[in-house]
Amino acid sequence: MTDLKPPGGPLTGTPAVSVCVLTKRADFVRASNARRQGTPGIHLQGRKRAEGEAAGIRVGFTCSKKVGNAVARNRAKRRLREVARIVLPEMGLDGWDYVLVGRKDITATLPFDQLIADMRRAMKKVHG
RNA sequence: GCGGAUGGCUGGAUGACUGCGGCAGCAAUGUCGAGGAAAGUCCGGACUCCAAAAAGCACGGUGCCGGGUAACGCCCGGCGGGGGUAACCCCAGGGAAAGCGCCACAGAGAACAGACUACCUGAUUUCGAUCAGGAAAAGGUGAAACGGUGGGGUAAGAGCCCACCGCGCAAGCGGCAACGCAAGCGGCACGGCAAGCCCCACCGGGAGCAAUGCCAAAUAGGGACCUCGCGUCGCAAGACGGGGAUGCUUGAACCCCAGAUGGUCCGGGUUGGCAGCUAGAGGGCGUCUGGCAACAGGCGCCCCAGAUGAAUGGUCAUCCAUUUGUGGGCAACCACAAAGGACAGAAUCCGGCUUAUAGGCCAUCCGCGCAU
RNA sequence: GCGGGCGUUGUGUAAUGGUAAGACCUCAGAUUUCCAAUCUGAUGAUAGGGGUUCGAUUCCCCUCGCCCGCU
Numbered sequence: 001m002t003d004l005k006p007p008g009g010p011l012t013g014t015p016a017v018s019v020c021v022l023t024k025r026a027d028f029v030r031a032s033n034a035r036r037q038g039t040p041g042i043h044l045q046g047r048k049r050a051e052g053e054a055a056g057i058r059v060g061f062t063c064s065k066k067v068g069n070a071v072a073r074n075r076a077k078r079r080l081r082e083v084a085r086i087v088l089p090e091m092g093l094d095g096w097d098y099v100l101v102g103r104k105d106i107t108a109t110l111p112f113d114q115l116i117a118d119m120r121r122a123m124k125k126v127h128g
Numbered sequence: 129g130c131g132g133a134u135g136g137c138u139g140g141a142u143g144a145c146u147g148c149g150g151c152a153g154c155a156a157u158g159u160c161g162a163g164g165a166a167a168g169u170c171c172g173g174a175c176u177c178c179a180a181a182a183a184g185c186a187c188g189g190u191g192c193c194g195g196g197u198a199a200c201g202c203c204c205g206g207c208g209g210g211g212g213u214a215a216c217c218c219c220a221g222g223g224a225a226a227g228c229g230c231c232a233c234a235g236a237g238a239a240c241a242g243a244c245u246a247c248c249u250g251a252u253u254u255c256g257a258u259c260a261g262g263a264a265a266a267g268g269u270g271a272a273a274c275g276g277u278g279g280g281g282u283a284a285g286a287g288c289c290c291a292c293c294g295c296g297c298a299a300g301c302g303g304c305a306a307c308g309c310a311a312g313c314g315g316c317a318c319g320g321c322a323a324g325c326c327c328c329a330c331c332g333g334g335a336g337c338a339a340u341g342c343c344a345a346a347u348a349g350g351g352a353c354c355u356c357g358c359g360u361c362g363c364a365a366g367a368c369g370g371g372g373a374u375g376c377u378u379g380a381a382c383c384c385c386a387g388a389u390g391g392u393c394c395g396g397g398u399u400g401g402c403a404g405c406u407a408g409a410g411g412g413c414g415u416c417u418g419g420c421a422a423c424a425g426g427c428g429c430c431c432c433a434g435a436u437g438a439a440u441g442g443u444c445a446u447c448c449a450u451u452u453g454u455g456g457g458c459a460a461c462c463a464c465a466a467a468g469g470a471c472a473g474a475a476u477c478c479g480g481c482u483u484a485u486a487g488g489c490c491a492u493c494c495g496c497g498c499a500u
Numbered sequence: 501g502c503g504g505g506c507g508u509u510g511u512g513u514a515a516u517g518g519u520a521a522g523a524c525c526u527c528a529g530a531u532u533u534c535c536a537a538u539c540u541g542a543u544g545a546u547a548g549g550g551g552u553u554c555g556a557u558u559c560c561c562c563u564c565g566c567c568c569g570c571u
Contacts, residue, residue, distance in 0.1 A: 023437055082442045
């Protein structure tokens with residue numbers, strides 16, 4: 001199934017908005033029906049929430065069983081979490097939900113700086 | 129040195145920056161944080177609930193003997209059978225003279241007796257054969273065919289007789305036992321399958337931490353049908369009576385009894401938090417005692433994660449082995465560069481089994497070769 | 501996590517322990533001016549590995565894959 005992990009604590013260079021983590025299945029479903037952008041390493045889904053729904057940036061992580069066994073899934077999730085920790089403070093928009101989806105083999109093995117580049121490109125596409 | 133057998137260990141190391149979960153703290157911060165299989169869920173337990181977890185039946189499991197253990201289908205030791213030159217390895221390994229069932233095709237005949245071809249004797253004969261009797265060695269079939277070899281014997285033959293081998297029964301002896309050794313007896317009979325039914329012995333009540341208990345929120349604390357039934361004595365406690373059992377029957381204690389009870393069905397709801405939740409038959413090291421061993425016991429020291437969209441990560445440097453390429457060298461090897469670092473991630477806990485696993489290391493033993 | 505079930509040609513189904521059957525599909529041929537329909541023929545499977553047995557789809561064990569239930 002899909003997995004996610006609790007808030008990332010105080011982020012370095014955090015902007016004024018807070019970041020929290022998606023835990024409800026309904027939020028994941030809504031995000032997947034909104035804007036999406038695939039890159040070699042990351043599949044990104046993004047959604048601008050309706051007024052009064054929640055505050056700040058929210059982010060979720062998903063690695064289905066297609067990604068591999070438990071070791072591969074956990075590894076992909078950890079790297080996605082690290083990517084979000086670095087990229088979201090500089091590019092995330094207040095009032096949006098983001099869902100990062102792992103891809104088979106690639107998310108766990110791609111060089112890390114390339115993964116970050118993929119994330120930045122996907123963010124631009126989803127916002128634009 | 130080469131080849132092999134068995135048992136065991138390890139599962140990259142150090143550092144820097146930056147993150148995550150638990151605990152402590154107002155905070156700064158401190159401290160702890162995956163495995164030998166955490167896996168498969170194949171067994172066994174602990175623990176919780178089910179009216180006791182009791183008896184019988186049913187059902188399921190195990191299956192040489194002895195021991196170990198909380199327990200086991202696990203482990204240790206022994207026995208028997210099979211394989212290997214050997215070290216050593218493998219075996220669901222009780223009962224087929226309790227009973228039932230099955231043994232296709234082929235073959236004369238498939239389980240207990242019988243006789244297709246062929247053999248022998250006699251009679252008949254159209255000289256092809258037919259009939260009566262003897263016999264069970266030879267042929268062919270098959271996974272399996274009624275002991276084997278040699279000799280005697282005979283009309284032909286046959287354990288019909290003899291020798292050796294095999295087989296069965298077995299006094300006695302050894303061993304806790306499985307079992308082993310075996311005088312003697314028997315002309316030989318009793319085929320295989322019980323991972324077919326079954327018999328025997330032993331074991332097992334069922335469900336499972338999403339168990340179970342509590343708190344909060346929410347909803348229609350709703351509707352239909354059926355069953356028991358509207359008790360007696362007593363001020364009361366209680367007694368009598370009735371009801372309540374998870375495959376079936378019995379069933380003490382216990383619970384309920386005029387309930388808005390119990391059962392079935394329909395409809396609604398199905399979220400959040402806390403406890404269970406991690407220190408236990410616990411692990412490691414050292415040492416002593418008993419034991420062939422598994423293991424048991426004593427002492428000392430050290431160590432023990434608890435998440436819940438689920439923590440233990442990311443990046444880099446150096447070293448460590450590995451592979452590839454280039455250069456040098458007869459070679460061992462040296463230098464430089466690059467790549468990738470086995471299987472795999474706790475979810476109530478523990479003991480086993482099974483399966484996956486790069487590379488490396490240690491010990492013991494066997495065979496061959498060489499040297500002494 | 502815990503508990504349960506299933507696995508046979510490409511698909512959905514059969515098979516007392518004894519040659520794996522039949523249907524649809526695919527291919528080829530026949531029929532037809534051509535197509536469809538029809539007829540004939542062919543290809544093709546017991547999830548994998550061990551064990552019991554003379555002989556396993558069937559009986560036993562291990563592994564793999566798929567499906568279902570739970571508050």
